Amino acid sequence: MKGRSTLIFFIFCILLFPAALFAQDIKVSGKVTDQTDGGPLPGVTVSLEGTTRATSAINLSPLTPVTVSDLNTITDPAQRLLYNNPAAVRAPNGSYYGIPGLGFQEMTNPLAYIQNNLGNYNWSHDIVGNAYVEASPIPGLKLRSTIGTKMSFYGNDAFTPVAYYSTSSSNATSTFYRAINYTLAYTQENTATYTKSFGKNNFNFLLGEGYYRDNYSRGVNTTFYNIPATDFGSASFNYKPTAADRTSDASDGTDHIVNSLFSRVQYDYDEKYLFTALVRRDGSSRFGANHKFGYFPSFSAGWVPTREDFIPKNDVLNFMKIRASYGITGNDVIGDFSYVPLVASGSNYPFGSGSSQLINVGYSPATAANPDLKWEQTAQTDIGIDATFFQNLTFTADWYRKKTTGILQNPPTPAYVGYLSSAENAADMQNTGIEFEVGYHKKVGDFNLGINANASFLKNKVTKLLPGVDYIEDNTAAFQTLGNITRTAVGGAYNEFYGYKNLGIFQSQAEINAYRGPSGALLQPNAKPGDIKFANLNGDNTIDASDRTYIGNPTPKMTYGITINVGYKNFDLVAFGSGVAGNQIFQGLRRLDIPSANYQTDILNAWTPTNTNTSIPRLVANDPNGNYTKFSSVYLQSGNYFRLRTLQVGYTFPKAITDKMKMQKLRIYIMSENLFTITKYNGYDPELGVSNDAGGGGVFSVDRGAYPQARSFLIGLNVGF
C-alpha cells in the first residue's frame, strides 16, 4: 500500500491492563495508548473512596483504643457495655476494634470500617478507538474522515454487614449493592486540506466539520438486604431475599452534543513570514435556539528573523521566531437545559394511611430558565518568542492576556425567590501571565543529558459581574459553621478567601480591655489572653460578619516543572517534578462540630502564658471568642509545594544478550511515583486542585480531608520481540 497516492489506514487499538492494589479498595485503571505516537490517551478513571475515613483518622480521639483484646482494660462501665453489642466489629484475631465514646457522632474507628468493607471495590474499563479514512483525489488535496469513540464501563460492588461502630453509627441490616454503568462518547470529523506552493509562497487551506457527542450513559443498580452473608467474600446475588428486601434504581444520562464547522488558511513565505487565520462555528445542545452557535475567529502571525539575509548564519543564535496571535474560543461547560424552563419530579409527599398510603410524585419547576444563556468566550492575545542557542539550548517565552466574558456559572440566588439558582453568563475575568520554558540537551560520549524546565506566572482579576450583584459567594465552599469562606468581587481575584482579619493574639487582659468601639463598648467581651484579636474593619461597636475582608488567594501565582533525562551507556534515568507557589490553602481537616475531635500536633504550640510567641490561639473548651468559628487566617496556610512526580532508573541489556534470547529489546526499570513532596503545608496533600474529593466544590485550595495521592514503587520490564 505504501508509496501509492492513496493510503488507507485503519488503526484500532485497545489495550487494557489492570493495575495497583491500593489500601482496601481495588483500583482498576485502564490505560490506552495511541499506536501512532505511544502517548497515553485520556481515559483513565481513578476514583478515590474513603474521604470520610481519612477524616475519621484525624478527628477520632486518641483515647479511643485501636483494638481492645481484653474488655477489662476499659474502666468506664458504660463504655465497656458498648462492646456487648453482638454486631461490634472484631479484628481477624478476635479482638475488638475500639469503639469511640460519646461525642464523635458518625466518626467511626477507621480500622473497624475498613474491616467491614474488605473486598468492596470500584472498577472501570475504558475502551478508546479511533479510525480514519484518508483520500487524495488530486495532488495537494487531502480528504480525511475520522471517527473516534470512547466507551466506558464502570461500577462498584459493595457489601455492608450488620455492624455496630458506635452509639450513633451502626448498620442494622446487611446490604449488598451492585452498580453497573456505561457511557459512550463519540466524535466524527471530516476535513479537506489543500496544500499549494508558488515559488516560496506556501498555502494550506482547510475546511472541516465535526460532530462530538458525549454522556450517552445508562446505569442500573440494585441492593439486596438481609442476605445470609457475613462478609464480601460470602455475599452473592444468587441469594434471593423477598421482594421487600430488594431495591433497584436506574439512570439515563443527558446527551451533550457539539457540532462545528471550521476553516483555516495558512500561509508562509519561505518559512520566514507565517500567517494563519481560522474561523469556526460551534453549536452546542446546551444553549437555546438563538444562542446555539458561537463564531470564533483567530489569527496568528510569525516571523523568523534567523532566516533573514541580514542575520548571517552563526553558532550563537541558531533559530529565532517571534509570534503574535489573537483568538477567541468558546466554552459550554454548564448544565444541560439551563436555557429552557423545565419541571422536575422529586417533590413527593405521602397521603393516606396504612396499606392505602401512597407517596405521590410531585412536580415543580426545577430552576428558573435563562433563555439568553450563550457561549462563554475567551479572547486571548499572545506574544511569544522561540529561540535556539548553541544548537542545544532552547528557550521559549510567552506573554498572554486572556479576557473571558460571560463565564458560565450557577451563582447562588436569594432563597426567598424559592427556586434554585439559574445558569448565567455571570462574570467577566482577565488572566494575564508570562510563561518561560528552557531546555538543554547535550551528548558527550556515552553520556546523554536533557533538562527541561518551565515556569508560568499568572495574575487573575474579575472585571465584571451581573448587574445588581456586588459579589458572588460560592456555597459549595462553605465550611461547617463558618458559612461561606470565599467571595468573588470586581477588581479582586476569583473566589478569594473572605473572612476576619487576624490582628494577632491578645497577650493580656489589659489589651482586651483597651480594645473598644467608638461608643466605648468592649469589642471582644468574651476574649481572654491567648485569643485572637479580630480587626473591627467597619468601625462600629461589634465584631460581626460586616467586618470581614479578603484574606487570601487560592489560585497559585506560579506553577513550575522540571524534567531531567540522563543516560549513561545502558543506564537511563528520568526525573520529573513540579510545583506551585503563591496560593493559600484552607486547611479544614478538623471537625468543629465535634469538640473532642483530635488535633494535629501543631496545637502543642498553642498560646499559653509561658508560650506567648505563637500565632496559634489558646486551647479552650467551647471557644467563646470564636477563634475557630470565625474564619480568619488561622485556617490558611501557604500552598507552596514541590513534588517529585516520577523517578525512573532503567537498564537496557546489551544487544549481544538480547540477540541470543531472540529479543529486540530487554529493559528493566525501577520507578517511583510521588517519591517526595517538599512543603510546609500540614494537611495530607497540598496538591488539591478543584475537586469534590477535596471538598471545595468548584473552589481551588479548600481541603476538607481530600484523599492524599499514594506513593508507589514499581519494577518493570520492557520486552520487545
Place this chain on the structure above:
Amino acid sequence: MKRNISYIIAFAAGVMLLGSCKKALDVNPQDRILVDNYYKTSADAFAGVVSVYDQFGYQTSGLYDKVAIADVASDDQLTGGGSPTDLNDLQVLSHYTLNPTIGPQLYLWTRGFTGIYRANVVLQKVPGITMDAALKTRLLAETQALRAIFYFDLVRFFKNVPLLTEPVPQTDLYNVVQAPPTDVYALIEKDLIAAIPGLPATVPAATEGGRLTKGAAQAVLGKVYLTEKKYDLAAAQFAIVNGTTPGQPNTTYGYALLPNYADLWNPTNKFNSESVLEIVHSSTSNGAWSNAGASEGNLLNIITGPRGYSTVKTGAPDYYPGYSFLVFTKAFYDFIHYDPRNMATVANLDSLQTNGIANYSPGYDNTGYFLGKYIGRQSDKTTTGQIELNFPQDIYEIRLADTYMMEAEALINSGGSGSAGSRAYILFNAVRARVGLNPIDVTMPNIMNERRLELAGEGIRYFDLIRWGTAASVLAFKGFVAGRDEILPIPQTELNNTKLVQSKEWGGTK
C-alpha cells in the same frame, strides 16, 4: 477500484453530517419536562399541588424540622445530642447564642419560601388548565391554604419578610423588599378565607388523609387571629372546628378527643378523630443518608431516641436507639411528674436504667428524660431502606385539644367567662377530663399550665410564650434576650446583594 471506494466512503461520511447541524443539537431532556408542555391536565395540577405539600413536610438533611426548632427554643427542652455542637443549629438556638450566620433560620426561610414559590406557580398555572371544575377549585384552595401556612410560620419566626404572591421574575431577583408584618397577616387571612369554601369538610383517611380540609384551614385561621389578638374572630373560627358541644364529636367534621391520651402517639393512629392537620410521614420512601432531607420518614423519631439504647428485662419499651436530642429539662419533669400525661410524654430513661430494665449512653446535656411522644420504636421501623430515616409516625400541626384550649383562651380574652357552665369552661375541662383531671376555672395561668402539659414537645410552647408575652421571663435562664430573641435573624446569606434589611432586633434597621 479500491481507490474509488475510499473516495466514496470519505465523501459519504462528510455529506451525511454537513446538512444536519442545527437539528443534530436537539437532545431529549429525559425526566425533565418543558414548563410550556406541562400544566395541561388535572394530573399535572395534582402533581403541582403535591410539590407544595412536599415543602409542608420538608425536613432538613441536618435532621431537624420546625417542631425540633420550636422545642429547643422553649423552656422545657434542651438540644442534647452527642456533644455541645451536635446539630449546632439547634444548640445555638437552645442557648440563644445564634447569630445571622449560625442557627436554624435558613432552613425555616427556605422551607417557607420554596413552598410559597411552588404555591405561586400552581396559583398561576392551574387556573388555565381545562379540567374538572370542582377538582380545580379544591386544588387551588389547598394551595392557597398552604401558602397561608407558610407565611404564618415565616412572619412569626422572622416578622420582616418579603410578600410574594407570584413567582419572582429573574430580572427582579435582587429587587425584592420586605413587607410590613400587617400586610403579611392580611394576605394570610385573605388566603385562608378564600380557601375555606373550596376545601372538603372531610377526606377519606385511608387514601387522602393529610390533605387540607375546611376544619384544618379554619383551625389555622383561628390560630392566626389568636396570634393577632383578634379574639372574637379567633373564637368564631375555633367554634366551627370544635363543634357545638365540646367533648362530643363535631357533627360536621367528625372531630373528637381520643379517649386515651397515649393513643395519640401510636404511629398507626394516623388521621384519628383528634387530628385536625398533620404532617404525613411514611416508612416506604427508602430515604437514604445521601439526602436525608428527601426522606418521607419522620426524622424526629430517630433524633429523639436514647443513644445506645438496649433492653435488659423483657417488658422494657422497644425504643429504637437514636441520638438523644430534644431532652426534657429536670424542671419540666418535676412539673409533669404527677400528671396523668407523664408516662405518654416523657420517656424516663433515668428510671429505666436505675431499675435495671434498660440501658443507654447519656448524651450531652443529658437529663434522662426523653421525648416519649416521638421516639421511634422497633415495632414501627421500616423493613426496607435505612431504618434511621424511615420512621412512619405523623406529626400534628394542629389537634383538637389545642383548638379547644385556644378557643377557651380567645373567649376569656374577649371578655367571656371562664367559670363553670361557660363554653370556655366546657372546652377547657374536656381536655382535662380526657386524662381524668377534675374541672377547674379557665384563667390565663391555668391555660398556660394546661397547654404546657398537654402539648409538651409538640413544637407549640415557644409560640405560646411569645404570644403571651412571657418568653423574656420564662426563657431568661437560657440566655433569651428581651427585644432580640422574640424573632430569628434574617439569614445572613439573604442579605448578600439584596435589598433585604436585617431586623432591628438583630442590629438592623427594619
